[in-house]
Amino acid sequence: xxxxxxxxxxxxxxxxxxxxxxxxxxxxxxxxxxxxxxxxxxxxxxxxxxxxxxxxxxxxxxxxxxxxxxxxxxxxxxxxxxxxxxxxxxxxxxxxxxxxxxxxxxxxxxxxxxxxxxxxxxxx
Amino acid sequence: xxxxxxxxxxxxxxxxxxxxxxxxxxxxxxxxxxxxxxxxxxxxxxxxxxxxxxxxxxxxxxxxxxxxxxxxxxxxxxxxxxxxxxxxxxxxxxxxxxxxxxxxxxxxxxxxxxxxxxxxxxxxxxxxxxxxxxxxxxxxxxxxxxxxxxxxxxxxxxxxxxxxxxxxxxxxxxxxxxxxxxxxxxxxxxxxxxxxxxxxxxxxxxxxxxxxxxxxxxxxxxxxxxxxxxxxxxxxxxxxxxxxxxxxxxxx
Numbered sequence: 001x002x003x004x005x006x007x008x009x010x011x012x013x014x015x016x017x018x019x020x021x022x023x024x025x026x027x028x029x030x031x032x033x034x035x036x037x038x039x040x041x042x043x044x045x046x047x048x049x050x051x052x053x054x055x056x057x058x059x060x061x062x063x064x065x066x067x068x069x070x071x072x073x074x075x076x077x078x079x080x081x082x083x084x085x086x087x088x089x090x091x092x093x094x095x096x097x098x099x100x101x102x103x104x105x106x107x108x109x110x111x112x113x114x115x116x117x118x119x120x121x122x123x124x
Numbered sequence: 125x126x127x128x129x130x131x132x133x134x135x136x137x138x139x140x141x142x143x144x145x146x147x148x149x150x151x152x153x154x155x156x157x158x159x160x161x162x163x164x165x166x167x168x169x170x171x172x173x174x175x176x177x178x179x180x181x182x183x184x185x186x187x188x189x190x191x192x193x194x195x196x197x198x199x200x201x202x203x204x205x206x207x208x209x210x211x212x213x214x215x216x217x218x219x220x221x222x223x224x225x226x227x228x229x230x231x232x233x234x235x236x237x238x239x240x241x242x243x244x245x246x247x248x249x250x251x252x253x254x255x256x257x258x259x260x261x262x263x264x265x266x267x268x269x270x271x272x273x274x275x276x277x278x279x280x281x282x283x284x285x286x287x288x289x290x291x292x293x294x295x296x297x298x299x300x301x302x303x304x305x306x307x308x309x310x311x312x313x314x315x316x317x318x319x320x321x322x323x324x325x326x327x328x329x330x331x332x333x334x335x336x337x338x339x340x341x342x343x344x345x346x347x348x349x350x351x352x353x354x355x356x357x358x359x360x361x362x363x364x365x366x367x368x369x370x371x372x373x374x375x376x
Contacts, residue, residue: 028290041293048297048304055308082307085257089300092264096293099268103275103289106282119283 013054020047032116034104041100042093049089056082129173130185130200133208134248136166141241145234152232156223159237163216163244170209177205185252197314199254207251214372215244222365227277230363236276240369243269247373256303256313260296267292267345270370274362284357291354295344298337305334 008015020043027040061078104114111119140162148154177183182201219240230236246265253259271292275285307313309330310321325331340351347355359367 025294028294034286037290041290044294045297048301051301052304055304081313085304085307088257088261092261092296095264095268096289099272100286100289100293103271103282103286106275106279107286110279110282123280123283 013057014051017047017051017054020044020050034107034114034116037116038097038100038104042097045089045093045096049086049093052082052086052089126172126176126180127183127185129169129176130183130198130252131187133166133169133173134245134252136169137162137241137248138245141238141245144238144241148234148237152234155234155237156219156226156231159241160216160219160223162241163212163219166212166244166248167209167216170205170212173200174205174209177202184254196258197254198252198258199316200252204251208248211244211247211251211373215369218365218368218372221368225364227363230276230365233276236273239269239273239276240366243273243369243373254315256306256315256318260300260303263299263345264296267296273366274358274370276366277361277363281361281363284354284361288354288358291351292345295341295351298341298344300341302334302336302338302341305330305337309334 024040024043024047027043028037029040031037031040056079058078062076064077064080064083066072107119108114111122113119113122140158144155144158148158177200182199185198185200187196187198243266246262246269249262250259250266253262271285271289274288275282303313306318306322309325309328310318312318312321322331326335344351359371362370
């Protein structure tokens with residue numbers, strides 16, 4: 001138990017990731033308002049991106065752009081691949097947000113309410 | 125030419141979908157023939173592709189000229205060729221069926237047909253992708269167009285499309301988490317590369333966790349039994365022309 005707490009203490013980034021993920025999932029599941037569910041989904045996606053960034057962090061790493069000719073020491077530069085994955089995931093987030101807000105506005109136009117319970121009652 | 129076939133198979137529906145607002149803005153009745161024409165061209169190309177792959181072996185298409193494992197590669201092997209042919213044929217059949225049952229408001233809608241073509245294009249990309257992250261990107265393209273198509277009729281369908289969106293995006297996020305775990309352990313995203321490296325390290329917690337996340341994420345999208353609750357509502361209320369296409373291609 002003590003070792004578990006010690007490993008958790010030494011990795012604060014990953015603890016934050018777990019907290020964000022679970023909190024976002026709770027928001028998605030528990031709140032009846034559609035827009036709040038969307039915010040929960042956004043937090044879950046952001047926590048996954050945060051995980052990507054967290055494990056690719058490197059101390060004293062240079063920006064991965066080569067300005068001089070000749071041999072370079074790869075270990076001194078930050079790994080650019082997770083950066084690419086992060087940017088792509090952010091783009092996917094934005095697209096998801098667009099589609100979901102369009103759906104929410106279509107729901108609002110028809111049912112005049114953003115509350116899931118009210119809308120489900122109207123559907124019966 | 126035959127070495128460009130995978131990209132052609134992807135570009136035909138994608139380009140037609142993206143160019144559709146330009147081509148059909150003045151005459152909305154052109155939308156449906158354009159869509160069906162594009163998918164017919166795709167079926168022909170898929171047959172040619174299958175013949176080429178069966179006779180001369182798999183085509184490895186390196187995008188941008190960067191060869192794997194450094195670059196993103198598309199692998200066009202026998203299974204991929206068969207699946208592309210199946211998807212194109214099923215798309216063609218469901219579009220022809222759609223001619224009969226589509227409500228007139230959607231029949232002339234440019235966005236509706238654009239979404240169908242983007243869905244098919246995303247599926248083709250998903251079939252050819254040989255890189256875990258490429259799978260994620262095309263999975264999301266196909267899924268997002270699917271969410272929008274399920275809610276295309278408005279009203280009741282939008283509510284269930286929204287629920288499908290929430291669960292599907294959550295599944296995709298879990299898949300991304302799994303990919304991130306696997307990348308953190310092995311340092312590569314190429315599927316062939318991973319296949320050689322995974323068997324030795326599969327007992328480590330990070331790899332096991334990554335594989336479990338990927339499995340959970342994909343099973344939400346596939347509606348595997350404990351995680352299938354979004355499926356009946358979404359398909360019952362989707363436009364009748366879309367339900368066959370989604371059921372046979374996206375979910376599977």
